[in-house]
Amino acid sequence: MTRTYTPWILLTVALALAAVYLFPLYWMYVTSLKTGSEMFANPPTFWPNNANFGIYPEVWARRAMPTYLWNSVLIAGGVTAITVVLGTGCAYVLARYRNHWIDVGLFFVLMLQVLPASVMITPLFVGFNQVGLLNYPRTAVVLAAAAKAMPFFVVLVRATFMSVPRELEEAALVDGNSRVGAFFFIVLPLARNGILVCAILTFMSAFGEYIYSKSIIQSPSLQPASVGLSGFLGPNSTDWSSIMAYSAIYVTPILVAFVILQRRIVSGLTSGALK
Amino acid sequence: MQLSKRGLLASLAIGALVAATPAQAQVTLKVWSIDGVDRPGIADVYAKEFDDANEDVVIEYRAVPFDEIVNETLRAFATGNAPDIVSFDNPDFALFSSRGAMLDITDRVANSEIVSKAEYFEGPLNSVTWEGKLYGLPKYTDTIGIFYNKDLFAAAGLTEPPTTWEQVADYAEKLTDPANNVYGITFSARAGEEGTFQFLPIIQMSGGGADKVNTEGAAKVLDIWKGLIDNGYASRDVLSLGQWDSTGVFNSGNAAMAISGPWEIDRMVEDAQFDWGVALLPTIEEGDERSSALGGFNWGIMANTAHPDEAFRLLEYYVSQEDRIFTEFGNLPARGDIALPVTGIEKKDAALTVFQEQLQYAQPRGPHPEWQKISKAIYDAEQQALTGQMSSMDALNQAQTTIDGIFN
Amino acid sequence: MSRFFSGLRDGVGFDILLVGAALLFLLALAGAPLVYNVLMSFQQVDMFTLGALFRPFVGVDNYVAVVQQPEFWLVTRNTLVFVFGSMAGQFVLGFALALFFAQNFPGASTIRGLFLVSWVMPGLVVGGIWSFILAGDYGVLNVILKALGIIDANVFWKSDPNFSIWAVIIANIWLGLAFNMLLLSVGLAAISRDLYEAAELDGANAFQRFWTITMPMMRPTIGAVLSLGLIGTLQQFDLFPALTEGGPANTSNVAGYWSWQLSFQLYDFAKGATVSVMMFLLVLVASVVYVRSTRHEVRG
Numbered sequence: 001m002t003r004t005y006t007p008w009i010l011l012t013v014a015l016a017l018a019a020v021y022l023f024p025l026y027w028m029y030v031t032s033l034k035t036g037s038e039m040f041a042n043p044p045t046f047w048p049n050n051a052n053f054g055i056y057p058e059v060w061a062r063r064a065m066p067t068y069l070w071n072s073v074l075i076a077g078g079v080t081a082i083t084v085v086l087g088t089g090c091a092y093v094l095a096r097y098r099n100h101w102i103d104v105g106l107f108f109v110l111m112l113q114v115l116p117a118s119v120m121i122t123p124l125f126v127g128f129n130q131v132g133l134l135n136y137p138r139t140a141v142v143l144a145a146a147a148k149a150m151p152f153f154v155v156l157v158r159a160t161f162m163s164v165p166r167e168l169e170e171a172a173l174v175d176g177n178s179r180v181g182a183f184f185f186i187v188l189p190l191a192r193n194g195i196l197v198c199a200i201l202t203f204m205s206a207f208g209e210y211i212y213s214k215s216i217i218q219s220p221s222l223q224p225a226s227v228g229l230s231g232f233l234g235p236n237s238t239d240w241s242s243i244m245a246y247s248a249i250y251v252t253p254i255l256v257a258f259v260i261l262q263r264r265i266v267s268g269l270t271s272g273a274l275k
Numbered sequence: 276m277q278l279s280k281r282g283l284l285a286s287l288a289i290g291a292l293v294a295a296t297p298a299q300a301q302v303t304l305k306v307w308s309i310d311g312v313d314r315p316g317i318a319d320v321y322a323k324e325f326d327d328a329n330e331d332v333v334i335e336y337r338a339v340p341f342d343e344i345v346n347e348t349l350r351a352f353a354t355g356n357a358p359d360i361v362s363f364d365n366p367d368f369a370l371f372s373s374r375g376a377m378l379d380i381t382d383r384v385a386n387s388e389i390v391s392k393a394e395y396f397e398g399p400l401n402s403v404t405w406e407g408k409l410y411g412l413p414k415y416t417d418t419i420g421i422f423y424n425k426d427l428f429a430a431a432g433l434t435e436p437p438t439t440w441e442q443v444a445d446y447a448e449k450l451t452d453p454a455n456n457v458y459g460i461t462f463s464a465r466a467g468e469e470g471t472f473q474f475l476p477i478i479q480m481s482g483g484g485a486d487k488v489n490t491e492g493a494a495k496v497l498d499i500w501k502g503l504i505d506n507g508y509a510s511r512d513v514l515s516l517g518q519w520d521s522t523g524v525f526n527s528g529n530a531a532m533a534i535s536g537p538w539e540i541d542r543m544v545e546d547a548q549f550d551w552g553v554a555l556l557p558t559i560e561e562g563d564e565r566s567s568a569l570g571g572f573n574w575g576i577m578a579n580t581a582h583p584d585e586a587f588r589l590l591e592y593y594v595s596q597e598d599r600i601f602t603e604f605g606n607l608p609a610r611g612d613i614a615l616p617v618t619g620i621e622k623k624d625a626a627l628t629v630f631q632e633q634l635q636y637a638q639p640r641g642p643h644p645e646w647q648k649i650s651k652a653i654y655d656a657e658q659q660a661l662t663g664q665m666s667s668m669d670a671l672n673q674a675q676t677t678i679d680g681i682f683n
Numbered sequence: 684m685s686r687f688f689s690g691l692r693d694g695v696g697f698d699i700l701l702v703g704a705a706l707l708f709l710l711a712l713a714g715a716p717l718v719y720n721v722l723m724s725f726q727q728v729d730m731f732t733l734g735a736l737f738r739p740f741v742g743v744d745n746y747v748a749v750v751q752q753p754e755f756w757l758v759t760r761n762t763l764v765f766v767f768g769s770m771a772g773q774f775v776l777g778f779a780l781a782l783f784f785a786q787n788f789p790g791a792s793t794i795r796g797l798f799l800v801s802w803v804m805p806g807l808v809v810g811g812i813w814s815f816i817l818a819g820d821y822g823v824l825n826v827i828l829k830a831l832g833i834i835d836a837n838v839f840w841k842s843d844p845n846f847s848i849w850a851v852i853i854a855n856i857w858l859g860l861a862f863n864m865l866l867l868s869v870g871l872a873a874i875s876r877d878l879y880e881a882a883e884l885d886g887a888n889a890f891q892r893f894w895t896i897t898m899p900m901m902r903p904t905i906g907a908v909l910s911l912g913l914i915g916t917l918q919q920f921d922l923f924p925a926l927t928e929g930g931p932a933n934t935s936n937v938a939g940y941w942s943w944q945l946s947f948q949l950y951d952f953a954k955g956a957t958v959s960v961m962m963f964l965l966v967l968v969a970s971v972v973y974v975r976s977t978r979h980e981v982r983g
Contacts (some may be wrong), residue, residue, distance in 0.1 A: 006788070007787070007788035007789055008788075008789075010783075010786055010788035010791075011788050011789055011790055013783075014783070014784070014788070014790065014791065014794045015794065017780070017783075017794075018794050018797050018798065021797070021798055021800075021857075021860070022797060022800060024809070024812045024813065024816060024857065025800055025804075027812055027815060027816060027823065028808065028812050031812070031815060035545075035546055036523060036526070036542050036546060037523050037526035037527045037542065037546035037547070038527060038546075039523065039815065039821070040520060040523035040524045040526070040527045040529070040821050041527040041528075041529065041821055042456040042524075042527070042529045042820040042821045043456065043821070043826055044815075044821050044822070044823050044826060046823075062313070062314065082708075086704055086705040086708055087705060089700075089701030089702070089704065089705065090701055090702050090704070090705035090706070092701060093698045093701045093702045094702070096698070097698075103974050103977075105702060105706070106970075106973065106974050106977065107970050107971075107974050108706065108709075109705075109706075109709065110910060110914065110966070110969065110970040110973055110974075111966060111967070111970050112709045112710070112713040112714055112717065113713070113914050113966070114717065114914070114959075114962065114963055114966040115713075115716060115717055115720060115959055116917075116918040116920060116939055116942070116943070116959070117918070118920055118942075118943045118946075118947065119716075119720060119942060119943070119946065119955065119956065119959045120713070120716040120717075120720075122350060122719075122733065122946075122952070123715060123716040123719035123720065124712070124716055125350050125354065126350075126353070126354055126719075126733075126734045127715060127716075129354045129356070129734075134356075143712055144712055146708075146712075147708065147709055147711075147712035147713045148713070150705065150708070150709055150713075151709075151911075151914075152911060154705070155907050155910075155911060155973075156866070156907070159869070159870075159903065159904065159907060162903070163873055179697045179698075180697060183697070201802065201865075204802055204803045205802065205803075207803065208803065208804075208805045208806070210805065210806070210807070210921075214340065214343060215343070215346075215347065215350065218337055220338070226805050227340075229805060229807055229808070230312075230340040230341075230342060230343070230807070231312035231313045231338075231340055232313060233340065233341060233342060234309075234313070234341055234538075235309070235341050235364060235570070235572075236417070236518055236519060236536060236538040236539075236570065237519045237538060237542075238517060238519045238520065239313070240811065240815075243807075243808065243811055244808070244811070244812075247804070247805055247808040250805070251803060251804060251805075251808070254803045255800060255803065258796060258799060258800075258803065259793075259796060259797070345950070346947050349730050349733060349950070350733065352730060352731075352733075353730060353731065353732070353733035353734035353735075354733075354734045355734075370730075370950060371730075374729070374730060374731070376730065456820065458820075464931075465928060465930065466927065466928040466929055466930025466931060466932070466933075467928045467930075470930075510819055510820050510839075510842075511819055511839040511842045511843060512818060512819040512820060512839055512841065512842045513842070514839075514841075514842035514930060514931040515839075515841035515842045515847075515926070515927055515928075515930065515931070524820070524821070527821075529820065529821070645949075645950075647948055647949045647950060648949050648951065651944075651948075651949060654930075655754070655932050655933060658930050658931040658932035659931075659932040661931070662842075662843075662844045662931050662932060662934075664844060664932060673753065677753070
């Protein structure tokens with residue numbers, strides 16, 4: 001008897017957990033609709049007294065949102081492309097062997113992550129200036145952010161390659177495939193799901209790239225959406241409703257995409273490569 | 276990407292052909308400021324006007340977010356990409372002027388027919404001066420006073436705003452009403468420049484300054500503030516509230532007094548559903564020396580500019596338009612000779628009159644090339660005292676040790 | 684030449700090319716800035732030499748000066764509390780959620796997808812939202828806790844020196860939960876069902892199954908999650924300016940934020956670089972943990 005009820009109890013618990021977890025998101029939407037003073041009212045209001053939906057068109061008009069969003073897409077796309085092309089091969093090799101060189105390689109990949117982006121920006125700025133990359137600011141940001149995303153990608157994709165049975169690759173080699181052939185035609189297709197999902201995750205975190213963009217990209221027409229946020233912080237004021245509305249505009253499409261795509265994302269990752 | 280770049284080049288080329296008709300050589304000036312990121316401001320609007328009116332000068336304007344402008348300029352300066360004209364928050368100015376990064380404009384100002392040094396308030400002028408030389412000009416100014424909720428005052432049987440800090444504590448006790456979530460007062464003692472901004476005037480009132488912070492008077496007021504928090508007359512969250520958020524609490528009717536500045540007036544006119552007024556920042560004892568914080572930005576020409584003459588012309592243009600900055604952007608001119616126009620909003624006009632008077636007492640933070648370190652010592656001490664981790668005097672003494680290390 | 688190409692196709696050459704390209708890229712764009720910062724921590728730096736690589740050498744003066752700062756030990760303690768508090772919270776909650784969503788019930792994967800929200804939120808916004816939620820007077824967390832009878836009086840999360848670091852930790856746990864849950868879910872899904880069924884037949888209870896099957900099989904995943912989590916937590920920055928700016932009186936200041944503050948708020952670039960190099964030690968630990976954890980991996 002209990003067996004039939006269990007899934008529904010679990011579902012209820014899951015919904016409750018999700019509601020708790022998503023509460024901050026709700027608070028973002030509610031705060032965006034409150035006036036600059038109501039948001040500081042005690043006790044706080046769970047729904048604004050006079051919801052100001054006009055804030056959304058206003059923020060949209062005040063900022064060149066389409067341009068910003070497009071730049072975010074371009075930058076995130078570039079970061080993902082570089083990370084996937086360079087990171088996949090690296091992860092494959094690091095998963096293929098088991099010796100001290102691999103230990104050293106993994107160690108380096110992680111250690112090169114040691115500095116926060118805020119500390120890396122000055123030397124990168126100086127270097128990009130020297131090689132003239134500052135004239136191609138979006139490219140410069142893509143390169144810098146890809147280096148930041150790479151270790152994460154390598155570690156995750158390496159785990160995916162670990163779950164591809166070695167015997168399959170060896171069988172392909174015995175059949176007369178070259179190493180290159182075996183990699184591209186046997187191993188890669190098997191690890192496709194994992195790589196795809198890691199690429200999506202890389203894309204999403206690169207979509208919010210902020211620290212490099214704000215220093216390297218000077219022209220507003222080339223800046224991504226994340227940079228537009230800091231403009232709401234003035235010397236003496238913080239335009240919270242606009243910040244919240246702006247980020248709602250910017251997060252909601254990704255969220256919707258996420259909910260639509262999540263079956264692929266989550267199941268792609270959790271099903272591993274094969275199982 | 277490729278296409279749009281080519282298109283851009285093409286339009287640039289066409290633009291160059293059109294613009295090339297006058298035979299004059301063109302000079303390009305790079306101007307950086309925080310205006311225009313969120314909405315139009317002094318720097319971008321007047322730069323455009325100057326650009327339009329002058330065939331021989333092209334202005335390349337860049338809006339930089341407030342929290343980034345110093346770092347951006349430092350980085351650009353170190354790599355030879357610095358702007359010609361830049362606008363900094365006044366306490367940051369000495370970082371550049373003291374190191375020879377700003378152009379000395381003492382003689383240019385003395386010979387100028389447009390700029391009159393004598394008209395500026397003393398505080399803003401001090402913030403652009405280093406070792407007797409003038410390295411910039413004030414762009415606009417700001418200060419703080421004490422806002423009070425007249426309705427809550429009347430309900431508590433009070434008629435006049437407080438004039439000393441002891442009175443503040445006394446009134447705050449009467450005004451506090453936990454049942455209705457009303458605190459007596461709110462202010463900002465946040466771990467950042469805003470905390471120092473509101474506390475430094477107290478040090479200055481007590482005869483101290485950036486170089487001397489451990490005064491009896493400052494310790495006494497800190498003790499009063501600590502009492503406000505411990506007794507529940509002020510929220511413990513003053514330690515993490517910025518000024519904007521703190522005044523938001525006042526606007527929503529949850530605090531009866533607030534230390535804040537004229538930038539709040541417009542939001543208050545719109546949001547506050549009660550009668551309010553502003554008074555001068557209280558003093559330590561009745562009739563004591565006054566002081567107040569000095570906010571606002573400064574203009575400066577960077578020392579490595581290739582076009583100092585054109586840059587100074589632009590600076591003169593900015594100065595010549597200063598009678599417009601209040602009506603168009605709500606910024607207060609840093610000069611005594613520009614009367615603020617009456618807006619017709621009664622509370623706003625009354626508040627502005629008070630702030631105009633308060634500006635005469637406003638003193639700069641520093642100026643000192645390592646102001647930010649001094650500032651951290653000050654707000655750290657303030658927070659140590661207010662959280663009871665140290666006695667007020669001990670905390671100020673510790674800050675003094677750090678500050679002595681900076682000055683010597 | 685042809686030997687090189689055949690090596691590329693069939694031997695170690697191909698592997699070296701794949702790893703080499705990625706490592707060269709990383710060395711140029713992450714290694715060079717690292718060297719710059721390490722050098723800077725032994726040098727005297729000012730605004731005129733910010734763009735240079737060779738500056739007056741001052742030995743370990745910067746290190747001595749950093750250790751002598753009155754807040755040094757407080758920041759060290761806070762960093763450890765922040766790192767271990769955040770990681771423990773993220774990991775335990777993330778693992779619990781991953782186990783929960785590994786159960787078979789309708790909507791499991793859809794609802795799990797919703798938990799990835801924090802992955803895409805800009806840090807500044809997350810900081811701003813939590814700044815409102817954690818406020819003492821107008822904060823909604825206190826309202827909820829009071830309604831549930833957990834607290835009597837308002838807790839000033841951001842302003843009470845006893846809680847300020849925990850305010851940032853709470854927000855950071857929320858932020859990092861998605862990452863932990865996702866990676867741990869992946870690890871769980873890779874464990875064969877057969878193992879559990881066999882154990883169940885042998886009469887092992889759920890607890891025993893967890894310790895004898897789940898945990899050993901999860902070791903590599905846990906190693907990756909913890910080491911990436913440690914690095915991510917050390918680099919957490921966005922929450923601090925929005926919540927506390929390290930206050931009150933540095934009680935919520937941690938190495939990462941302090942390093943930024945020294946470099947970009949106090950314009951003391953050498954000391955900022957020094958603190959960031961000191962953080963090296965902790966990442967070293969993370970890297971060793973990770974590399975060791977890979978020893979236990981089983982290739983599929």
